[in-house]
Every structure is written in structure tokens, then in C-alpha cells.
Amino acid sequence: MCLGIPGEVIEFLPDQPDLARVNVSGARRVINVGLLAEDPPRPGEWVLIHVGFALSKIDEAEAAAALQFLEGIGQAYQDELRALAASRIE
Amino acid sequence: MRFVDEFRDAEKAHALAAKIAALCEPGRQYKLMEVCGGHTHTIYKHGLEDYLPETITLVHGPGCPVCVIPMGRVDDAIHLAAQPDVIMTSFGDMMRVPGSNGSFFDANAEGTNIRMVYSPLDSLKIARQNPDKRVVFMAIGFETTAPSTAMTLLRAAAEGIGNFFVFCNHVTIIPAIKAILDSPDLRLDGFIGPGHVSTVIGCRPYEFIAADYGKPVVVAGFEPLDILQSIYMLMRQLAEGRAEVENQYSRVVPWQGNPVALRAIGETMALRPYFEWRGLGFISHSALQIREKYAAFDAELAFQVPGVRVADPKACQCGEVLKGVLKPWECKVFGTACTPETPIGTCMVSPEGACAAYYNFGRFRRTRVAEAEVSRA
Amino acid sequence: MTIQAADREQQVLDRIDRARRRKPRIREERITMAHGAGGKASRTLVEAIFLDAFRNPLLEPLEDAALLAVGGASLALTTDSYVVSPLFFPGGDIGDLAVNGTVNDLAVTGATPLFLSAGFILEEGFAVADLERITASMRDAADAAGVRVVTGDTKVVQKGKADGCYISTAGLGIRAGDADLSAASARPGDAVIVSGPIGDHGVTIMLARGELDIEADVHSDTAPLNGLVAALLEALPGPGAVRTMRDATRGGVATILNEIARSAQVGVRVSEDDIPVRPEVRGASELLGIDPMYVACEGRLVAVVEGGQADRALAALRAHPLGAQAAIIGQVTGDNPGIVTLTTGFGGTRIVDLLVGDPLPRIC
Numbered sequence: 033m034c035l036g037i038p039g040e041v042i043e044f045l046p047d048q049p050d051l052a053r054v055n056v057s058g059a060r061r062v063i064n065v066g067l068l069a070e071d072p073p074r075p076g077e078w079v080l081i082h083v084g085f086a087l088s089k090i091d092e093a094e095a096a097a098a099l100q101f102l103e104g105i106g107q108a109y110q111d112e113l114r115a116l117a118a119s120r121i122e
Numbered sequence: 123m124r125f126v127d128e129f130r131d132a133e134k135a136h137a138l139a140a141k142i143a144a145l146c147e148p149g150r151q152y153k154l155m156e157v158c159g160g161h162t163h164t165i166y167k168h169g170l171e172d173y174l175p176e177t178i179t180l181v182h183g184p185g186c187p188v189c190v191i192p193m194g195r196v197d198d199a200i201h202l203a204a205q206p207d208v209i210m211t212s213f214g215d216m217m218r219v220p221g222s223n224g225s226f227f228d229a230n231a232e233g234t235n236i237r238m239v240y241s242p243l244d245s246l247k248i249a250r251q252n253p254d255k256r257v258v259f260m261a262i263g264f265e266t267t268a269p270s271t272a273m274t275l276l277r278a279a280a281e282g283i284g285n286f287f288v289f290c291n292h293v294t295i296i297p298a299i300k301a302i303l304d305s306p307d308l309r310l311d312g313f314i315g316p317g318h319v320s321t322v323i324g325c326r327p328y329e330f331i332a333a334d335y336g337k338p339v340v341v342a343g344f345e346p347l348d349i350l351q352s353i354y355m356l357m358r359q360l361a362e363g364r365a366e367v368e369n370q371y372s373r374v375v376p377w378q379g380n381p382v383a384l385r386a387i388g389e390t391m392a393l394r395p396y397f398e399w400r401g402l403g404f405i406s407h408s409a410l411q412i413r414e415k416y417a418a419f420d421a422e423l424a425f426q427v428p429g430v431r432v433a434d435p436k437a438c439q440c441g442e443v444l445k446g447v448l449k450p451w452e453c454k455v456f457g458t459a460c461t462p463e464t465p466i467g468t469c470m471v472s473p474e475g476a477c478a479a480y481y482n483f484g485r486f487r488r489t490r491v492a493e494a495e496v497s498r499a
Numbered sequence: 500m501t502i503q504a505a506d507r508e509q510q511v512l513d514r515i516d517r518a519r520r521r522k523p524r525i526r527e528e529r530i531t532m533a534h535g536a537g538g539k540a541s542r543t544l545v546e547a548i549f550l551d552a553f554r555n556p557l558l559e560p561l562e563d564a565a566l567l568a569v570g571g572a573s574l575a576l577t578t579d580s581y582v583v584s585p586l587f588f589p590g591g592d593i594g595d596l597a598v599n600g601t602v603n604d605l606a607v608t609g610a611t612p613l614f615l616s617a618g619f620i621l622e623e624g625f626a627v628a629d630l631e632r633i634t635a636s637m638r639d640a641a642d643a644a645g646v647r648v649v650t651g652d653t654k655v656v657q658k659g660k661a662d663g664c665y666i667s668t669a670g671l672g673i674r675a676g677d678a679d680l681s682a683a684s685a686r687p688g689d690a691v692i693v694s695g696p697i698g699d700h701g702v703t704i705m706l707a708r709g710e711l712d713i714e715a716d717v718h719s720d721t722a723p724l725n726g727l728v729a730a731l732l733e734a735l736p737g738p739g740a741v742r743t744m745r746d747a748t749r750g751g752v753a754t755i756l757n758e759i760a761r762s763a764q765v766g767v768r769v770s771e772d773d774i775p776v777r778p779e780v781r782g783a784s785e786l787l788g789i790d791p792m793y794v795a796c797e798g799r800l801v802a803v804v805e806g807g808q809a810d811r812a813l814a815a816l817r818a819h820p821l822g823a824q825a826a827i828i829g830q831v832t833g834d835n836p837g838i839v840t841l842t843t844g845f846g847g848t849r850i851v852d853l854l855v856g857d858p859l860p861r862i863c
Contacts, residue, residue, distance in 0.1 A: 033485060035160065035788045036266075036318045036344070036374070057782025059715035065271050067383045080321065080374050081786070083263075084241025085214070085270045088321040088380060094373040099128050102347055105141065106134040132846045169847020196513065214788075218533075218855070231529040240711055346845045451508050457515030463539050463855045464526065481515075483849040 036080045038090055039063075054081060063122045129345030138350040139173040145357040152178045154356055155446055156314040157299060159186030159474025160344055168346040174353070179307070181446035182476035184298045185316055187263045187291075188215045189468040190399045194432040195291055199260050201428055202289060202421060203234040209252060210236040210428045211245040212260040213285065214299035219471050221434050237340030242274040242288075249278075249286035258287045258421050266318040268292040268410060271385035272390040275416050287421040290412055293397065293438060295319050296327050297408035304333050307447045312356040314349065315341040317371050322387075322489075324379025325367050332365040343371040390416050399466060400434065400440025440467035443476050450480040516837075523547045537750030537795070539852040558861045562681050563604040563745060564669030566674070573677055575610035577601055578669040582640075584662050588707040589719030593666055596797055601670035602644045603746040606725035607800070609680050610672030611730065612644060617651040617668050620662040633664060644723035646670070682762035684742040689831040690809035691759075691767060694727060694800040694816055695720065695824045696775040698753050698791035703785050713786055715727065715779040722798030728823045731800075734815030735808050743803040746796075750853070753792040755801045756839045757853045764836045769829030769851070772844040792841075793854050803831060 039054035039061075050066040052073070065073060065086045073079050079086035146152065155399060156162060162182045165171060171180060185191055196219055203210035203226075210226075217238060226236040242259050248331050249257035261271040271288060278286045295316055313330055320341045327340045338359035342352035352370040354445045359366060369375055390413055397409030412420040421427070434440065437455045442448040450456055450469070460466040462481060469475035523543040533540035550558060557565050565575035581597045598615065605612040621630065641648055674682065699720040706713050724746055735741050743763075745755045750775070760767045776784075776791045784791050798821065804812045809827055816822030829841075839851040 036321075037785050039786075050261055056253070056786050058777075058779035059713050059717075059782035059786055061711075061713045061786060064270075064273060067380060067386070069382050080318070082318060083267060083270050084243050085273065087266070087269070087318065087373050087383070088376065091373050096856075098351075098370075098373055102129075102131070102134045102138075102351065105137045108137065110133070110137075132844065135845060167847075168843045169849055169850055172847055227531045227533060228527070228529070231527075231531045244710065244712070301854075346843075346847070349725045449508075451511040457511060458518045461518070462852070463543070482852050 036082045036087060038078050039081045040078050042067075043075055050117050052081065052086070054086075056081070129308050129343065129347040129445045131347065134347055135173055135350055135489060138347070138354050142173075142178070142350070142354050142357055143175045145354070145361045146175055146177050147361070150177065150359070152311050152357070153181050153309065154312050154314060154353065155181040155183045155302065155310050156177065156342075156349070157183040157185040157295065158314075158316040158319070159189065159472065161314055161342060161349060162186070162476055163380065163398070163474050163481050164344050164349060165347060166479040168291055169483075170346055170349055173350060178353070178357075181301060181310065182443070182447055182479075184399070184402060184444040185264065185295060185319075186444075186468075186472050186474040187267070187293060188219060188472035189440070190293060190298070190401065191216075191219065191262065191291055192398045192400045192432065193221050193434065194398070194430050196225070197223070197432060198427045199289060200224075200226065200229045200234065200427060202258050202425055203229060203236045205256070207255050208235070208254065209257045210234065210260065211237065211248060211257060212236060213240075213262065214238045215472055216260060216262060217467070217476075219468055220362070220465055231255075238324045242271050243277075246274050246278055246286055248429055249283055250281075253285060253341075256285050256287065256424075258425075260291065262291045263323045264293060264295050264316070265318045268387050268391065269322055269380070272383075272386035273297060275412070275419055276386065278419060279416060282420075286419060287424050288412060288419050289427075291409060291451040292410040294410070295323070297405045298399065298402065299328075299331065301402050301405055302445060303331065303337075305445055305447075307442075308445060310337060310446075311360060311494065312338040312340070314338045314352050314356070315367070317341065317343050317494065318374065319350075319472045320369075320371070320375045320379070322380050322383045325369050325375065325377050326379075328367045332367055338365045338367045339367045341367070341369045341371050341375055355459040388414070398431065403441075408496075435466055437458070438467040440469045440477075443469050450477040453477065532536075536854070537748070537754055538793075540855050541659065541750070542853070560681055560683075562608065564608045564610065564670075564672070565862040566608060568817075573674040575605050575608045575672045575674055576669070577604040578667065579604060580661065580665065580667040582665050583704060585704075585707050586633065586663055588703055590703060590720055591721045592633055592636050593664060594633035595721045597666040597668045598637050598640035598644060598646070598648075599721050599797060600614050600746075600748065601668040602646055602723045602725055603798070605670045605672035606723070606728045607680065607744040607746050608672070608674065609676070609678050609744070609852050610674045612646045612670055612672040612723075612725055614649045614671045615646055615668050616670075617648050617666060620661050620665040620667075621653065621655045622663050623655055623658040624652070625663050627816045630664065633666075640723065644725060650850055669724045678738065678741075680741065680744050682743050682745065682759045684739070685759050685763040685765050685767075685831045686742065687765055687831050687833040688806040689742055689803045690806050690812070690827050691756070691769060691829045692802045692804060692809065692812055692816065692825060692827050693747070693752060693775065693803070694724075694822045695798075696777045696780065697747065697796055697799060698776060698780045698784065698794035701751065701794035702780045702791075705787070706783060712786070713783055715783050717779050717783065719796040720796055722821055724800050724821065725782065726800060727800055727816065727819050728814050730819045730822075731802060731812060731834065735804060735812055737808075740805045740808050741802060741812070742805065743801075745801045747799045747801050748797060749795050751791070751793040751795055752799070752801060753790075753839070753851050754853060755839070756851065759803060759831075760837050760839050762829075766832040766835040766837075767829060767839045768832050768834075769839070770841065770842050773826055773828045775826050790853060806830065
């Protein structure tokens with residue numbers, strides 16, 4: 033519920049395995065990735081950032097699936113609107 | 123911004139709105155609660171209620187960790203800040219919350235040194251940089267934020283930092299939801315489940331809501347399409363007579379939660395026997411305190427905290443708003459005695475609070491998007 | 500919502516409207532940081548204490564500058580104080596702000612800025628080399644703006660009583676005509692234009708303080724706007740074609756829009772997608788949980804122009820180096836007078852009210 037922002041991992045800090053630099057639209061911050069110790073993120077992967085910590089990795093496959101569902105709904109809706117506009121009973 | 127812009131597409135919103143409307147049983151009223159303050163904020167910020175038919179009402183729940191902090195604890199924090207050589211550090215959301223004698227801002231005007239930080243790690247850094255001061259971090263938040271405090275405690279312990287303390291006000295979400303479910307004033311049809319709390323605790327803890335109370339739950343993300351899709355998924359469950367826990371926010375929320383985070387909390391914190399929630403009263407096993415092993419960092423042990431219980435001002439109806447029994451504008455003092463400049467209760471101070479969200483974002487007549495749709499097609 | 504519930508809600512909304520129009524009172528006994536942020540608390544302070552004490556028709560408009568008729572000449576007078584910390588930041592320093600800020604307050608009244616005074620309050624122990632840097636910035640900024648610093652003052656206070664250096668400048672300019680470019684001139688149908696991306700200065704300062712550990716390629720937008728203003732007025736010379744001009748400083752664009760809505764008793768409706776924000780500023784704001792609409796700028800013009808001339812105004816601004824990213828962000832309406840609304844890219848509408856104090860970073 034709290035402010036969590038997606039950010040892209042750029043690099044880990046040289047002698048601090050818990051710390052990584054992330055990029056949010058060009059703004060960069062060092063955050064602690066210790067909570068992801070069991071499956072650390074790699075540079076290029078995206079994480080959810082909350083009060084200076086990465087809480088979770090953003091799963092690209094799931095994101096793509098979610099978007100696909102929305103695309104599908106959007107497309108079906110467009111089709112329906114077109115069909116509605118095209119069918120005039122009078 | 124990636125993973126954000128795609129979930130803000132208006133076209134898809136119209137599509138979802140149509141599908142949601144189609145699932146409404148004629149003549150039936152629906153009440154869905156979004157537990158999370160962050161969801162309340164998004165709903166108002168993007169005018170999402172405009173996309174829903176009249177028969178669906180969104181009820182705003184108590185998932186705003188700033189809103190549920192009793193005035194007495196704010197007083198305690200200010201008391202701590204007023205001790206000699208203390209630097210109090212706090213998230214920005216807390217700075218204007220009113221205690222009995224004013225907020226953190228007011229206290230600073232009287233001479234305390236209460237500083238805003240973005241992360242508990244910033245607070246630890248201040249402690250390292252100011253060895254002659256005692257630095258206290260006011261820890262607030264649900265299970266979303268508790269792991270960050272926990273990791274900071276572990277780090278402080280590992281580095282042997284002796285001048286860092288935590289004033290722990292972390293609360294847990296499940297007891298609050300249970301209090302809502304057990305409340306006789308409220309008949310809800312389903313829950314838009316907390317998004318970021320779930321990254322830590324996972325989705326299993328919500329199963330009792332479906333199993334024991336028969337209400338569907340959909341764990342939702344924070345973009346407008348996430349919330350609309352979650353409402354769609356809830357309506358689909360209701361139409362199909364199902365009551366299950368579903369995860370709309372699967373790109374971020376793992377079903378099992380985050381074991382490292384849970385272990386960190388378990389290592390450093392334990393449940394308090396009971397804790398007072400503003401508006402909800404005392405709830406057992408609903409808040410965290412620092413474990414004995416880390417007692418050296420516990421502000422409540424290192425300092426004498428008055429711990430006076432302060433009743434809410436008589437005029438304040440935050441409790442009912444937090445439970446979703448009252449809409450913000452139904453509170454007697456909403457907008458007159460209680461405004462963002464002169465907040466009486468926390469629902470108005472925190473940007474997550476239902477009252478602040480409504481006052482700042484929703485305070486005027488809106489035409490429903492559905493009606494606009496009909497006239498457009 | 501049933502009819503009765505909707506009516507009850509409207510009654511409450513009406514009650515709120517009346518409450519908001521009541522005479523401002525200061526409830527606090529002590530000044531807090533909120534009083535200095537440019538939002539509601541600041542306005543209440545000004546109205547309840549200063550306006551109340553000094554009340555006169557020249558002060559009452561509470562515009563960026565006072566318009567004075569002296570011996571047949573039409574003058575504009577303004578003053579501002581600069582207490583920024585840190586003193587030096589990407590894109591400029593306190594000296595730049597001290598000149599540009601005051602020049603801009605004059606420029607937006609349609610005045611040609613001519614002369615500045617500069618008062619310095621220096622902290623004991625302040626580095627002379629830093630003072631020289633600041634003064635050099637002021638000289639360069641004054642040259643760029645075409646103004647001269649003609650009088651000043653210096654005071655030194657003990658260590659700890661000032662944050663290095665505070666500067667207060669007053670500015671005098673001359674107006675060719677008596678065009679009313681105040682906020683009260685806006686009318687339904689007008690277009691609202693901003694001269695470039697918003698929030699650059701405030702975010703730069705927040706990051707430059709170094710407490711937040713965020714790095715970004717942002718720099719202050721501090722600049723003298725009198726050239727840009729002249730270009731706009733030249734392109735739209737007709738009387739009343741340019742209705743209102745303000746420079747967005749403390750409190751950001753949202754504060755200006757609210758001042759216009761309130762002064763002119765009109766509605767202002769802006770579209771989120773049309774408001775220019777640099778990606779880095781957006782990213783830093785997202786990380787902090789603040790809204791760029793409320794973040795200070797120091798070189799951005801907000802102009803309200805007659806609707807039919809919006810495109811010409813935009814072209815004129817964009818032709819000027821400082822206005823390359825100018826954009827039409829919305830319009831003035833007759834609905835919801837006194838209220839600023841924003842349509843999100845999403846289609847939803849929300850109110851953009853004045854904040855009480857500074858935008859507070861959210862965690863939640």
C-alpha cells in the first residue's frame with residue numbers, strides 16, 4: 033500500500049553486495065537489495081523500491097501477461113464499439 | 123516510465139469499465155473495500171470512481187499506517203525528540219500529524235530537531251555522522267515497511283552503532299481486516315487487497331477472508347488499470363458465486379511473499395500483546411515491538427516514554443471513516459473545522475487518508491464516465 | 500448514490516466553500532516551516548498579519564509587484580528575499596536567484612525592469628571567496644537581464660544566526676501602458692500556457708542538499724524572463740490579448756493556477772498529459788512521492804491568453820530560447836469557479852488544491 037516505485041538495476045556497488053544503484057527515469061539512487069538475497073537481481077532487471085529497499089523483483093513475464101490481458105480487453109472493446117457504430121437499426 | 127505508463131491507458135480503462143458494468147446484477151448494490159491507503163490515493167487521483175456504475179460503491183479502509191497512529195504516540199515521539207541531544211527522524215507523512223499539542227512541525231518551532239528522512243538507512247547514517255547525538259527513528263508502516271526497519275536494525279547491530287534507536291509503531295494488516303469483517307456496521311461484498319504488504323506476507327494470509335467469511339479478495343497493483351482490473355476480477359467472482367483470493371498484481375507480488383523479509387522481521391521484532399489503533403480501538407497481536415535481543419535499540423527502553431493514552435477529540439469521526447462506515451463528507455467536521463490546513467484527525471493529514479484524498483482530489487460533482495460513454499456511443 | 504445522498508453531499512460541499520471564503524485567521528502561536536512554503540499557510544500569514552496591518556489599495560491585489568503611479572510615470576515595485584540552501588547548486592547559485600527572481604516579478608507585470616537594490620545578511624565566518632562568486636553571478640545575471648544594482652546594504656550576524664548568506668533584493672521597473680496583467684483578468688475561454696518543463700529548480704535543490712542520495716541530471720531553471728515576456732507581448736499586442744502573467748516560484752505551477760482561479764473567480768482546467776516535465780524530474784519526484792505541480796521553478800512563465808490567440812502566443816514563446824518547450828496546458832472555464840481541476844491521461848478528473856506547506860515526501 034505504500035509507495036513502491038519500479039526502478040531498473042544499473043550496477044552493484046563494488047564492495048557492498050547488499051547495495052545496488054537503480055535508475056528511475058534518469059534519477060539514480062543507491063538502494064539496499066538485501067531483502068532479495070535469495071534471488072538477487074541482475075543489472076537490467078527491474079525491482080520495486082520502497083523507502084530505500086528493493087522489496088521484490090518485477091517479473092517481466094507476468095507484466096507482459098498482464099498487459100496482454102489488457103490489450104485483449106481493449107481490442108475486444110474496440111471491436112464492439114466498431115460493431116455498435118456499424119450496426120444501425122434504422 | 124516502464125511498468126507504469128502501460129497501466130495508465132485510458133482506452134483499456136473504458137473497456138474494463140464496460141465489462142465491470144456488464145457484470146452488475148440489476149437492482150443489486152455492491153460495496154467493495156480497498157484496504158490500502160495507496161489504493162485510496164490512486165482512486166481519487168485518477169478519478170477512478172467515474173469509471174464505475176452507480177451501483178458499485180468503493181469503501182475506504184484502514185490501510186493507512188499514518189492514519190491509525192493514536193495521538194498519544196505522536197505525543198510520545200515529540201517527548202522523545204525533546205530529550206537532550208536527540209535527533210528524531212521520521213518519514214514525511216508524519217510531520218503534520220496532530221498530537222495533543224501540535225505536530226512535529228509545531229514541535230520544531232518550539233525547538234526540537236525532528237528531521238524528515240526517506241529511508242531508515244538515512245536515519246542510521248545520521249547516527250553514524252553524529253556520534254554525540256542520540257538518533258531516534260520513528261518507524262511506522264505495515265508489513266511493507268517493517269522489513270526495512272528490521273534490516274536497518276540488523277545493520278546497526280552488525281556495525282555496533284550505539285546511538286541509534288527505533289521507536290517502533292509498525293502495525294500488521296490482517297487484524298485490521300478482521301476487525302472490519304467483524305464489525306456489525308459494515309456489509310462488504312469484496313476486498314481490493316493490499317498490494318505492497320502482499321509482496322512481504324504473500325497472498326495466503328487473506329485466505330481466511332474467502333474461506334471463513336465468504337468474501338472474494340483480489341490483490342491489486344497501484345496503477346489505475348490495476349485497480350480497475352481488480353474490480354473486474356472481483357465482480358466476476360461475485361457473478362460466478364466464487365469467493366477466492368486472486369492476485370492481479372502478480373508481476374510484483376509472489377504468492378509466497380518474501381521469506382527473507384519475513385525472517386528479518388521475525389529476527390528483530392515480535393508481536394505486541396495489544397496495540398491501540400486510532401479509530402479501531404485496542405486490537406490484540408496487531409503491532410510489532412523490538413525483540414529483547416535488540417533491546418539496545420529500543421527507544422521505549424532507552425528513554426522514558428510517557429505512554430499516555432489520549433482520546434480523540436470529541437468532534438473527530440476518523441474511526442468511522444477508517445472503518446468505511448462514514449464517507450469523508452459525512453463526518454460532521456469535514457471541510458469546516460477539519461481541513462488539510464487545520465486537521466483534527468489523521469484521515470485529513472495523511473495524503474492517503476480518505477478525507478484528505480476526497481478533499482484534495484474529489485471535492486466537486488463529477489459526471490460518471492459510464493453516462494458519458496452512453497452518450498458517446 | 501441516491502438523490503438524497505447526492506444532495507447531502509452537495510450541502511457539505513457548499514458548506515466547505517463558504518468556510519474557505521471566511522476571513523483568514525492565524526491559529527498558530529509560532530511560525531512553522533509551512534508558513535514559508537508558498538501554499539495555504541503562507542497565504543494565511545500574509546493576509547491575516549501583513550495585509551491586515553498595512554492595508555491599502557496598492558497592497559491589496561497581492562500580486563508579484565505593486566503598480567504605482569508617480570508623477571505621471573507608471574512604475575512597478577517588488578521585493579524578494581533569498582534564503583536558499585545550498586547556496587551553490589547545478590544551474591546557478593543564490594546570486595542568480597536574487598537577480599532573476601526579482602527581475603521576473605517585475606517582468607510579469609509588463610514592466611521593463613531597470614534597477615535593483617541588494618541587501619546582504621552575512622554569517623560571521625562566511626568565506627569571502629564564496630561572496631565573490633555570488634556577487635559575480637549577480638553581476639552576470641544583471642547584465643543578462645539588462646538591469647543595474649544601484650544601491651545596497653550589508654549586515655553581518657554572529658555565527659549560527661544566518662545560513663551563510665541571505666540576500667534581499669528590491670526591484671523597480673517602468674511600465675509603458677497600464678495593461679492589467681493581474682491574475683484577476685483571466686476569463687472563460689482563455690488558454691493557459693507554461694513556458695517550459697516544471698519542477699526543475701525545486702527538485703535540483705532537494706537533491707543538492709545531499710540528504711536524499713538521489714543523483715540526477717537536473718539543474719535549476721533560474722533565468723530572467725523579461726526577454727521572453729517582451730516577445731510574448733510583441734506577438735500579441737492587442738489590448739487584453741495577454742490576460743495574465745506570473746512566474747512560477749515557491750509552491751509551483753499549482754499555486755499560480757489556484758491564485759488565478761481564486762482572483763478571477765474562474766475555473767482552471769489543465770490536462771496532465773500536456774504539462775511538460777523532464778523525465779529526470781518526474782523520476783526523482785516519483786522516488787520521493789511528491790508532485791511536480793507543487794515544486795518550485797525559477798524561470799518559468801505562466802501566461803493566460805485569449806483563447807483564439809493561443810497558437811500565436813505559443814509560437815512566439817517557442818521561438819525564444821527560454822521558451823523552446825512551451826506548452827498549452829489547459830484553459831479557463833466558467834465551471835467550478837475558484838477551483839483548479841486536472842484531467843489525468845487516464846480520463847479521470849481531480850482537484851489541484853493549494854498544499855498547506857511544502858510537498859512532503861510520502862512513503863505511502
